[in-house]
Amino acid sequence: MVKLLTGICTLLLLNGCASHSQTLYSELGGKQKVEEIVNNFVTEIEYDPVILPYFEGSDIDRFRAKLEEQICMVSGGGCSYTGDTMEQVHAGMNITETHFNHTVDLLINAMDKSGVPHPLQNRLLAELAKMRGQMLYR
Secondary structure: OHHHHHHHHHHHHHHHHHHHHOOHHHHHOHHHHHHHHHHHHHHHHHOOOOOHHHHOOOOHHHHHHHHHHHHHHHOOOOOOOOOOOHHHHHOOOOEOHHHHHHHHHHHHHHHHHOOOOHHHHHHHHHHHHOOHHHHEOO
């Protein structure tokens, strides 16, 4: 009986560890889902009169590619971000807290449209939020 209980406990422990070893990137759905989120985000921006002016003159294809890299990197997908620093990208934009928060709302809308569960959204947003100070008032 003790061996059976020990075996069951070991299996439960290993199963618990296995579920935590999965990266946020894979939990999100990997490359395909990240591309979907980014595409939805670009569409959200395209139809938003408040945030769209920040992207005037931007190379949207480059933005798309670099955001996909960045999300992959911060979510443990094994990618490297090859773009400019957040300070460089946002220099001269003078992004306010209000505009930053509004952009986060657009990203949440994009993730909702992609069917990303809220707990995963929160985890991704927590990773991306680490760059907040590099974007505001530049």
